[in-house]
Amino acid sequence: MPSTPTCLQGRSLVEGAAEGTLLFADVGLSFWGGVDPATGEVIDRHHPLSGERMAGRVLAIPSGRGSCTGSSVLMELISNGHAPAALVLAEADEILALGVLVAEVIFQRSLPVLCIGHEAFNRLRGQGFARVEGNRLTLSGRRPNDQWRDTASLPQSSLPSTVRLNERDQALLDGAHGKAAQVAMQIVLRMADIQGATELLDITQAHIDGCIYTGPASLRFAEQLVQWGAKVCVPTTLNSISVDQRRWRELGVDPALGEPALGEPASALGDAYMAMGAQLSFTCAPYLLDTAPKAGEQIVWAESNAVVYANSVLGARTQKYPDFLDICIALCARAPLAGCHLDDQRKAGLIVEVPSLGPVDDSFYPLLGYHVGSLAGRRIPLIRGLENAAPTLDDLKAFGAAFATTSAAPLFHIAGVTPEAIDPEDVLDHDAVLPLEIVNAAGLLASWRELNSARHGHVDVVSLGNPHFSLSEFAALAQLCAGRGKHPDVVLAITCGRAVLEQARLAGHLDAIVAFGATLVTDTCWCMLGEPVIPPAATTLMTNSGKYAHYAPGLVGRGVHFASLGDCVEAACTATASGEPPLWLQPTARKGTARHV
Structure with missing residues (x-):
């Protein structure tokens, strides 16, 4: 020292x-x-x-x-x-x-x-x-x-900004469009200065993550904007909120406003954002909606998995926007021209080589995303070795959500798969020598062990739908559940958006799932769910989500088994999990039944 x-x-x-x-x-x-x-x-x-x-x-x-x-x-x-x-x-x-x-x-x-x-x-x-x-x-x-004393900074909304403003920007800043828009533009400009942006750009849509209830301050912020007359200027969708707004009482959520209650303030927070003109979507997977953006579209999305999917899989352009900045930009329809909105900021900063592991099941992609995210940090990776693997959109969704859990990067490229890396040379800066990380079975096994925190093989709850379930995931689950029933002591719950739930109903996928004994929850997601959806006596969860396997021990204080969708259904029937890695990760048994990578 x-x-x-x-x-x-x-x-x-x-x-x-x-x-x-x-x-x-x-x-x-x-x-x-x-x-x-x-x-x-x-x-x-x-x-x-x-x-x-x-x-x-x-x-x-x-x-x-x-x-x-x-x-x-x-x-x-x-x-x-x-x-x-x-x-x-x-x-x-x-x-x-x-x-x-x-x-x-x-x-x-x-x-x-x-x-x-x-x-x-x-x-x-x-x-x-x-x-x-x-x-x-x-x-x-x-x-x-x-002798010394702390001094916090005071609000600096009046500080001069280096950002060039057009006539409408200046009118917003001067308060000509109301107090809410004025404060929103002040915050946008302060963030632009932090990001080093010198101008703003027009955006076509927004996805708001700030509708998640983190406590009284999050509700106060939204209600203050409503009182100031806030109205969004572009089509705006809402992320999952903290309760199923239509069924939280039925699900046993405490309605009171006192701690540790959730129902009323969380529902009120969703209402506040709808009062600003946002759509009633309540999904952490807005890319599953009909309003999903197109390649090259400049958007403002928050929610980490949605940002990563929009940039990487759809080829749209968004920063990883913080809660509250998302709604501020939606009120102005203007965002800092920085980061992934720019061509040169979408280039790879890291090469990741993935070797062939033989046949794998659907636990491979969330595990790989979790592992690659930890290797990448804030760097955008270009992943090689999956050119012939043909990952599905559900695979990429699971990969991206887990990647966004361990990485701060808003984007990944998979050579020959994601749209900007069909030709991987397009995402490389040819003047740069990029660092190389090589994925191997030992590293993936270490990440698998990190995600598997359960101390015994008993399973009380099976958690599906983080991010929200897609229509194709409902179809796959219906096949796995057909003609079977879950163990009476196990809760199997699925979270999804209202729109996808209705699509699954019309497609006939829900019959087998409901007969199996599953609980269907809309509007909210597993990162916000707790007791009593998770029974108070439950000690162990099982999930196919790399994201939720990481967060659940801290969020709900339970151990977790991470496995494939098929293994989750088996555990729901038997109330037990093997606790063993998948066959494709076991050095003496690489016989799987799924795809090759």
Whole structure:
């Protein structure tokens, strides 16, 4: 430990001054699903800070990762007093910075956010105390014995921006279109400055993730916009909300407004966004709707899996937009011209080679996505080795959701598969020498073990539909369930959007599934579901979702078995899981029954 303080310089994303004990990790953290918004405890059981509380400490992480709802969780923590004293990052993180900016506007509370780069960030390991003052970070072994006081930044919406504005932009900023649009444009411009954008672009549609209820602050934000007269300017869909709006009472969700109740405030949050003109869609898979964007279309989507799918599979163009910035842009129909909206920002920054593993089942793609995401970090990968594998859209959905859980990148390319990488040379910068990562069975097995946290073979709940089930997944499940019935002690529940549920009903897929004994839940998703849909006595879940297998231990405190859809149905019938890796991952038995990769 150095005897004299060490001073480092960085870039201030949000101004202010604060100090505290340093809480350091060299792994990115998703605040949604990784941090309890009511207490500030790190609940991501895969993270090195699991169990730590961040209130009053200087949190140092390379960046955020995972969910776009991280901004909402951070705003919640700032409003309830459980936020860190300051954030120190290796890389600029728009999701976390946006949460602080909105807290300034709505609650007049803030915290400093400082980006110092990777080289300086690596010097934080082992340090005991940190002080942030503007763009300066001071490290010492213990709290200095001097006179000093924290100062949070004040709202800076009036600060000059370097972004070029057209006549309508300026009118929005001047308040000619109302208070809500004015505040929205102020926030858009502050984020544009953080991103280094010098102009705005028109967008054609939006998908709002901020309708997820993280606590009273998320509802207050939305209702404040409604009171200010907010109306969206482009077609706008809504992500899953935190309850099945039509059936939450039937499902046993507590209706009261007091803690830990959910029903009424979560439903009211959905209503608030619809009052702004958003469509009643309530799905985390908007790419399954008829309104899905086309290749090259400039859009503003939040929800991490949806962003990754839109960019990678559809070829549309969106940043990984934080909660609250999504609605601000929808109110203006203007977004910063930065990131994946630009051609050169969609190039690969990493090559990932996937060897042939022989026949695989449908657990392969979510597991591979989870593994590749951990290798990629914030870099956009080009994945080679799947040119002849012919992954389905459901495979790509599962891959992308798991990839977005462990990666902060908004986009992946699969050579010969995804539209921009049909010719992989198109996504390569020919002047760059890219790092190479090679996937092998041992690495995939390590990721499989990370996702399988259950300590025994009993199964209480089978969780399907994270992201929301597609029509083709309903068809596959109906075949697996036909003529069978689940174990009476097992809950098998499927989450999906209302539109897809109706399509499945019309196609006749639901008959066998309902006869099997499944529970169908719309509007919400497994990342928001808890008791009593998950019975209080349940100890173990099983899922085919890499995303949910990662988040569930922290979100609902249960162990998880991760496996294929077929294995999930078998477990629903027997109330047991083998606990063994799939055959294609077992070195002595590579006999599968599915596709080759």
